[in-house]
Amino acid sequence: MSEKEYIPKRAMSIHAHPDDQEFTVAGTLARWIQAGCEVVSVIVTSGDAGSNEPTKNADYKPELAKLREAEQSSANAEVGIKETVFLHYPDGALEPTLNLRRDLTRLIRRYKPEAVVTGDPQGVFYGNGYINHPDHRAAAQAALYAVFPSSETRLIFTELLAEGYEPHKVKRLYVHGSDKSDTWVDIAATIGIKVSALKKHASQLGDWDPEKMLREWAAEEGKEHGLEYAEAYKVMILSEEEDRG
Numbered sequence: 001m002s003e004k005e006y007i008p009k010r011a012m013s014i015h016a017h018p019d020d021q022e023f024t025v026a027g028t029l030a031r032w033i034q035a036g037c038e039v040v041s042v043i044v045t046s047g048d049a050g051s052n053e054p055t056k057n058a059d060y061k062p063e064l065a066k067l068r069e070a071e072q073s074s075a076n077a078e079v080g081i082k083e084t085v086f087l088h089y090p091d092g093a094l095e096p097t098l099n100l101r102r103d104l105t106r107l108i109r110r111y112k113p114e115a116v117v118t119g120d121p122q123g124v125f126y127g128n129g130y131i132n133h134p135d136h137r138a139a140a141q142a143a144l145y146a147v148f149p150s151s152e153t154r155l156i157f158t159e160l161l162a163e164g165y166e167p168h169k170v171k172r173l174y175v176h177g178s179d180k181s182d183t184w185v186d187i188a189a190t191i192g193i194k195v196s197a198l199k200k201h202a203s204q205l206g207d208w209d210p211e212k213m214l215r216e217w218a219a220e221e222g223k224e225h226g227l228e229y230a231e232a233y234k235v236m237i238l239s240e241e242e243d244r245g
């Protein structure tokens with residue numbers, strides 16, 4: 001990379017489920033936080049479909065949602081994130097609706113992030129073994145269009161103006177999981193934090209220790225870019241203007 005390392009002053013991380021952020025972008029968020037960035041973590045569903053135990057049925061879902069929100073809050077504390085917002089959409093049935101886009105637009109206008117970090121709404125097949133969860137794509141698509149055009153355009157969702165939320169322009173969008181990555185963030189100093197944050201999601205991991213896999217992924221992403229461990233992004237630069245705040 002020729003440009004000086006980019007560190008936003010404020011960033012928002014938007015993901016479908018508790019644990020998505022830790023599997024994907026938490027190393028970058030931790031690095032930015034160590035450099036003085038404030039991060040807001042937005043979790044669209046509370047992961048209330050995240051159990052295949054034969055004894056668990058619909059009446060378990062509220063309890064599981066509470067458990068997973070607590071796990072996410074612990075993970076965020078590990079990363080250094082002070083603000084977490086749960087939107088409580090249903091896990092496993094997420095769509096990129098206008099309601100979701102409006103909810104995300106409201107949060108962007110409220111917290112005024114300079115950068116937004118999310119997944120790739122176009123990612124469907126990863127390798128030969130993983131079909132991307134449709135909730136991931138839905139959250140990413142709603143986040144993408146909340147960033148542009150909804151947050152910065154005054155006359156989209158005018159009900160938000162009535163609530164007191166003026167337009168806000170996000171300057172950079174970091175998209176993780178793209179097959180067109182162009183930016184590699186060095187996470188050598190924060191991969192340990194990423195691992196310990198992911199381990200907070202005990203309800204999902206069971207006895208499995210995710211450390212080896214996370215390190216292998218990060219080594220793979222970094223290896224052609226001179227980095228021991230990295231997270232890769234496609235970055236949209238929507239404004240070159242420096243933040244003065």
Ligand SMILES: [Zn+2]
Binds near residue numbers: 016017019020133136
């Ligand atoms: Zn997920």
